[in-house]
Each structure stands twice: as structure tokens, then as C-alpha cells.
Amino acid sequence: MRLAELERPAAPAELVPVNQRRVGEEILLTSPFGDWAFVTPAELGALRRGALERGSELWNKLAARGLVRSELDVAEAVAGFWRRRRFVEHGPSHHVVVVTRRGPGPSAAAAPEPASATPADMSASTAEQVVDFALRSTSPELTLALAGGEPLGAMPVVRHLVDHALEKNRAYGKALELVLLTGLAGIADADLDFLVARRVRIVARLDATLFARGAGAGHEAARAAFARDVARVHERYRGLGLDPALYHVEVELVAPPAAWVEGAGAGAALVDALGALGCRSFALSPPEGLDPQSGYLDFHRAGLGRARALGLAGAGPRERHAALFLRQILGREAPSEVAIRSPAASAVGTLAYDCDGRIYTSDTGRRLRDRGDDFFHLGDVATTRYRELMTHETVRALIFASIREAQPDCAACPYAPYCGIEPEQSYALQGSIFGRMRESFACALHKGLQDWLFAELGRGDAAVRAVLDAWSKPELRAHFVHSSVAS
């Protein structure tokens, strides 16, 4: 048969433009508005031949899912499209502040220094300038995430920054959240009292090998110590009468191969270990630049499977990356986190500040400084004006490079309405802010997670759907929001 004789697919005129992907036995169709439906291979064959008869079973199914033009609520579709991108109108809301470059422990060395000598700790005056700069953001919501190194090693500046932020925000009245990103190890009672009294959210950042089975006596001791520290935090939250389902130590885990070399069972064991500690929310990530062909995705999906099983039994933790995707897939809401936005959050949604007050487009961009690459440096808190920063040519380039619909692979991907890739990460790993999605581990991870989520949604199991609906709801921890001039 000659090429010219092959039947050419011709989508029905009534079908909204869709991208497709096989998920399990069925084919997922998604529209640019984020509407989605599953069709069978036979139904897809009919659509390819242009067959979509008004009133047919297929018509009714697609119309109910927003995929038939004449039955689409255009006003609602447009409103939903903008709701998902609400963040582009708000300005940077997430501010990562590196208060120290020193790692955990009294004798720990600072992170590798860039060519220009950076102080190991942020000074009190720089901390004030960072707060003052962040408060100039046009965003009505503001999160100051205090990071390191290990910020517990620089508590004098943490305390100063927190108090300065609370005092200054009395005039601004923004919905302000203060977050400490810490390994938590051996947190002093006085520091814990301070953080709890100032309503600072505590997020534990850990290496997931801590929870690997058979990791040895050293790990056993470290795990027991972590459990004791978590219990101390939870005890204080309980003392304040806070709901343990919402108020607990949130955990961010980076999982190098040593954490999952045992296979998928390690993912389930990890979720069980976190659940036993009362940690009801966790985020799992691979180390940057992992080979997409590694077994990481199986490990991650096994963890999700275990969380779903525990959710079915009534008490499952939620994994944050999955919850973020679900929030967009099911909730038609903008991602609260900055990592999966399109266009990217770079500067317009997030900023990062190094110890010396230098400002970067994101924390990923800031970390490149340690490799001697200041490509994402925008200015500093002492001299740069907010407007200069927002209109910086680097920011414009990052926004342009990160629009999913403008990426060759993403334009044809059904997950584009819910997905985003940090251009700084593409630059760090592939040398290009546009990135090459076919070789991108971030893309492979996002695709793998969304495959898992849509496979679960496609099962049509009401109980599973209820668990996924619950994961998709934002966790509103009002206690941590300092919102009024009186707070």
C-alpha cells in the first residue's frame, strides 16, 4: 500500500481539541482546559474516522466531560483556565531564605563556597532587608521558608528574622506563613518553644535512607532520635488543641538509590514508618539528575499505592506531589507549590535569597551558585528595586521558556494542562532553560506520577476516588497563617 492510500485520521468537528495517551486498557483524552475522559480503543477508532453521532453513548460521555464543543460551558472553561493560572497575577509568594550555609552538627562544614566568599550565616541586618524586600511583593499571600544548611544552627538569626517579619507585617497585613526547613535533629526545647509560640510551621527535610530497612545500627539510632524529636513537636501541637490530622511534622524526603535498592517494598515500608510517627503528609523526591530508567518510579508508585491502601482503611498519609497534580486534575485549582507551574514560578512566583542577600529566580537557581554559575542571579536586597527584578530579562526568558504548550513534546502531551518544569532545573541538568523533555528525568517523573493517578481514576472505584478527592483538597492550616494586623 502506498502512503497516499493510508486512511488519514479526521477528528469530528464537534470534538474539542484533545491530546491522548494510553493508560492501562483505555485511552485518556485531555483538552487544553484540563477536561478529561477515558475512551476504549474502539471508541478512539471511531473518533479517528470522524464519527461522533449526536445523542450516541460516546457523545453523551464526552459531552458530560466537557469534550464536545457545542455542549461546552465556555465561560466556565475559560474561568477554570485562568483559575489554574491565578498565580501569574499575584507576584512572588514563596520566598526561600538561606539563613546559614552550615550543615547539621557542631563541627559540620559549610556548603561549598562560591568564588566570592559568602558568609556562613546571614547577618541580622541582611535578614531584615530580606523580609522588607519580600513584603514588597504584590502577592497578598507570603511564605518565608527559612532554609540552610541547617537553620537550627543559626537560631539567633532565625529568631530575629521571624520577629522582624511578624512586626513588619502588622503594617502590610499579608497572609504570612513562616516555615522552617530543618533536619530537626536534637532541636533544643527553647528553640522548639520559640517556633511553636510564633506559629512557625516545621517541615523536616531528610534523606530517605533513614527509613531504609536493614540500614544498620547507626541508622537505627538516628531513626529513633528523629522519632523522639517528632514526638516532642506533636506533643506541643496537642497541647495547643490542634487537630493531629492537619498539624504534624510535614516531611520532605530525598530518596537516593540506597533508600529504594530493595525495590518497591521499600516504598510501602517508608509510608508505614512515616504513618507510625503520626506524619500525615510527606513529599518524596529523587536526587537531582537521576537516570530516568532507574527503578525510582516503581519505588515512588509503591509508596503511593501504600498511601492509597491506608487511605481506604481511613488513615492514610498523602504524598504532596501526587496531591498537587490531583488538585489541578480534580480541583481545577492553581498549584499552591511552585515546582509544577506553567509558566514557571521563577521570580514571578518565588524568589530565593542567599546568606549575603543576593536574590535568585528560585532556590534551584540559587544552588547553581555553588557550582560557580550565577546565571539566575537577579540582584540583591540592599540595592535592587522590586520592579527592576520583575522586569529583568532573565525572568522574561524563563517565563517564555517554561510555557508547556510552547514545548515541542509537551504540546502533544495530555498532561500539559496539569504539568510544569522548572527551567532552572532543565538548565542545571541539560544546559538549556527550554530543556529536552524526552531526556528529562523531571518529565519522566511527572509522566509516571500522572500515569499512576489517571490509572487509579480510570478504575472507576468510588472508594479510591474518595481517597484521591481527599488528597486533592488543600490542607488549610489556619493556625500557621498570620493574617491580620493584630496577629
Ligand code: SF4
Ligand atoms: S513535562 Fe513531560 S509530562 Fe509534563 S507536559 Fe511536558 S511532556 Fe508531558
